[in-house]
Amino acid sequence: MTRGTVCLVALLAGAGSASADPESDRQALARYFEQRFPDVEVAAHIDGAYALNAQTREQWLAMEDFPPYEFSVDDGEVLFGASFKDGSGYQDCFGDGNVKAHFPYFDLKEQSVVTLELAINDCRVASGEEPLAYDGEDIALLSAYMAFTSRDSVIDIEVPPEGLAAYEEGKQYYYSRRGQLNFSCSHCHMQMSGMKLRAETLSATIGHVTHWPVYRLKWQEIGPLHRRFKECNEQVGAEGLEYQSETYRNLEYFLTYMSQGLPLNGPASRK
């Protein structure tokens, strides 16, 4: 191998590792939003669009006096406390349920990203129970309860070297244009964040994952993050993917790292 080839390989390897540095990505994104919204603290973005529009924030805070997700948390608590046929239960897998800060994580054995919903079903299957449907009500209720018990915990996930490829795939998905409208997630939630799309203010990327599952007035029920991913895809004319598909899990992994260090505040209500 010539010296020139060695240099080229070293340069390419350097470029590869530079593109896969989650902490640099997170800091760059935080700086982007600090510059875009100098009057809004980065941590305030956990409230989504309500951090950017005083008038809608006031309405939202009024709605939070009687939060529409309250019954979902109660119902989730009942499900969480129920025993499986073999006598075990969710507590054996998740303790008191305050575990959301460490999800999703990269499973070295499975070589894939494990979200909280996936872990709930893994817990069930390990005890001989049927997995829950990812688009069903029960899994949303369980995760609502677990989000509630995890409130105020700070997001603390890791991206090990083995998980970098999954993280990068999530990142690529976020920044790629798709659908007939030719929009990427970043077009709405970075370049146009704070601006109006019809009557709605577009939220910032940072803080996107802190408050799920969400009771959306549009849905009239509580639903998971992947439902919103699918809906966003369809809004730009792209085909939505299956809940908990590898692509959506990788996207959640990337977005969660972008909110690393922010407090969890789910479940929440949104329009």
Add this chain to the structure above:
Amino acid sequence: MKRFIALSSMLFVCLLAQANQLTMESVSEQILQAESLHQEARTVGHGWVVTLKLIEQAKAALADDQLIKADELSKRALGTALASVTQSIKEKRVWRSRKPSS
């Protein structure tokens, strides 16, 4: 008037000739091509909702013996499928330019 009749006759003959070129097979082939391209885009996460809709509509028109309509719809499906594949290829190259610089 004679000129009008002549022109109308020519137009009629042209339309008839065009319709004669269309066959169930040629339109079916067009639909298959659109489906194949759509699948190609879909496997890399770039499938478009409109393509699937147009393919379904083209198939329905074909099943209903509406050859001209099926032809038009399948051509549109082919166009959007091609655009979605182009999008997927281009995005592989340019997506990085959208992330904030470190």
